[in-house]
Amino acid sequence: MSKNPTELHAKYPAMLNGDNNVKLSLFRDPIPNASFSRHRNDIELGSRDDDENISRCNKPSNEVKVFRPSPRIGDRRIRKLLTSKYWKVAPKLRDFEHYRYDGGIKPIYHKRKTLYSRERSQRDTLYKRRKLVDRSSVVTSDGGFSGESVSNSPDNGDKSGPAENGVSASVIGHQASSHSKESHVKFRIKSFRVPELFIEVPETETVGSLKRTVMEAVNSILRGGLSVGVLVHGKKVRDDNRTLLQTGISCKDNLDSLGFTLEPSLVQTPPSLGSGDPPPSLSCETSVLLTRSPGTPVLDSVMSDALSEPPPLTHSGSLPESNHELVSSHIDILTNKTMLESQALAIPEMSMEPLSVVPVNQKTKRSELVQRRTRRPFSVSEVEALVQAVEELGTGRWRDVKLLAFENADHRTYVDLKDKWKTLVHTAKISPQQRRGEPVPQELLDRVLAAHSYWCQHQAKQHGKHQGGILKITEAPTDKTWS
DNA sequence: ATTAGGG
DNA sequence: CCCTAAT
Incomplete structure (x- = not known):
């Protein structure tokens, strides 16, 4: 339970821990439904929609792949392949x-035409229907957590620079055995851990001021929104577009080493938080350094460099020790289908003292950003x-x-x-x-x-049918004289 | 809807 | 791959 001290990760200020509960359900098919609840009274979540079934069943199968979820991102554009022009040529x-x-x-x-027409209309229909529910529905009982901040990577998850600064989560996964219709992968996130947050304040700092400092630090992270990272075997899965199936998350073996991270998006953070001069703009006279785990190369660079370049990402599970520790702890597989109550991803309940509460920049403009297609x-x-x-x-x-x-x-x-x-x-x-x-x-x-x-x-006359024979390209390049 | 290029 | 300007 959330009160379990061991799960509060006392090492860090329990900013993101609390009595709130998070329950996350990830589904294997097109529309992952994840819901978060910040309250004990868990809400029901992750109801699947029929769309998923339909899309899976009706998908015309020229795909040899056994079970490939219909390309949800591919549907992003309705591609009209059939045009009169084509049939002319x-x-x-x-x-x-x-x-x-x-x-x-x-x-x-x-016969292609008829076939295609049918396929297309199907696809279009699916598209229309799906469009309504395509966005992961993350329900918050009190609006505390924006759905976008959870379901979407801010900037096409590739350049997750600040990733290392994320929090990690203990996960309990469970997968329904077969993958007939109920092949969903269920996760239970026991707890999220707060990223390493280094705060430096004068000895004369008051507790209240310290709280405020911490709050601002956290806010600076939350302000840009959070994105979720996924770790498998300690390795970050950066491709947002891969399916759980492809990533191996649906495999029971991998659920053991599955981890989630919360990553600040750092859309726009106080530049002064870098490393040196105490930001005069801060309402309190303290400087806040956000760093990665000690000993990590990229120190003090979270704020300044994070946006520019992703740190040399761990390739073969060479994860920073801290992270390793985070992801490897407390992971069990549920053997029953019961979704136990999960530990919380608590937003600091900034019920702070009479102070200027920075109006969190909640403009999650990426609300309409579409997922990048799978690579x-x-x-x-x-x-x-x-x-x-x-x-x-x-x-x-x-x-x-x-x-x-x-x-x-x-x-x-x-x-x-x-x-x-x-x-x-x-x-x-x-x-x-x-x-x-x-x-x-x-x-x-x-x-x-x-x-x-x-x-x-032949650009100029390119439209002219290039005489009968195919190209005479037998000797353009002389083998491997390319260097 | 396609093309053509930059990002 | 994505995004866009220009067709």
């Missing part, structure tokens, strides 16, 4: 070998399909490229393909050592460069 393509990443040669593609590295076969298509169509007709080679890949938009080509060209130019990710066969990269140079030259 389509016949022209018929002569090509339609090598698509998903199916090799596609003999014919009649889907192009597979070699996809690259090949792309190269093939570009060789035939050129570099200025991404929509056609899309439809030629990626029509069935809903998650690849023509913009994506264009971007991928861009990176491919770049990749092909750099040395193999500098390349990352799944290595692309040099042969393909050569074709990329060849096609690239070819189509660059």
Whole structure:
């Protein structure tokens, strides 16, 4: 229970601990529903909506993946793939070998239209319906905690610089066994721990003033809103778009090492809090340093540097000791489905003495920010399909490229393909050592460069059907003379 | 809706 | 990948 001293993490000022309770339910499918309650009387939460079922069942399956949650982010834009223009050019393509990443040669593609129409209408419907509930619903019983601050990463969670400054949570996870319809992953967050907060005040400081100082420090963190981080095996999962399934969170084994962190967003914090001069603006004559755990390289830099660059993130579980300790403690797996009462993420009940309460900057403008799409590295076969298509169509007709080679890949938009080509060209130019990710066969990269140079030259008359033969790109680049 | 580029 | 300006 929340009163358990051991869970109050006495090491830190119990600012974020209290009698409030938090219950978090994360679901595995499209719309995670998480609810927070700040009161003992837990409220019911995480009711799932039928949408999820529908989307899962109706999703047309050209996806080989067993159980891939419908691309919720992909639905962000309703992609209209079918256009009259396309059908005008389509016949022209018929002569090509339609090598698509998903199916090799596609003999014919009649019938595609009807199929697609159906799919699209379905998707559209789903989209509309989902849109209403897409945002994670985080209910607060008293409005103390904004839903956004919990469910959304402020700035596309990638650059979570201040991450290390976060609080950690003990988690108890439980997963329903099978993943039929009830395959939800349940978490119980026992407690959140406050980030290391170093406060330096004069000896003459009064207790009341100290409280105020602490409050301001906390406020400065909360002001920017909080975002939640997820740790698996002590490693931070930075990709917000991965599914629990992909991340392995749904795996029972991993629930053991699952952790949450609260991270200040540090949208705009008092610059003076850096390290040196006591901020004259502070109402109290103290300086507050927010630092990471002692011994950590990035000291005193939370406020000043946090926004610029993410600290060299732990790669292989080399987590700062403090953090390690945080995430590894108190984690048990529930064997029954009972959601026990959880410990609180308490907002300091600033019932402070008559003092200027800084009106917390609650403008969570990211309320409407949409989740970033999940990262889907192009597979070699996809690259090949792309190269093939570009060789035939050129570099200025991404929509056609899309439809030629990626029509069935809903998650690849023509913009994506264009971007991928861009990176491919770049990749092909750099040395193999500098390349990352799944290595692309040099042969393909050569074709990329060849096609690239070819189509660059033919920009002017690019629309002219480039005579019968495919490109004559046999010798543009001389193998690996790229450095 | 697409293209083309910068971020 | 995202965001935008320009088509």
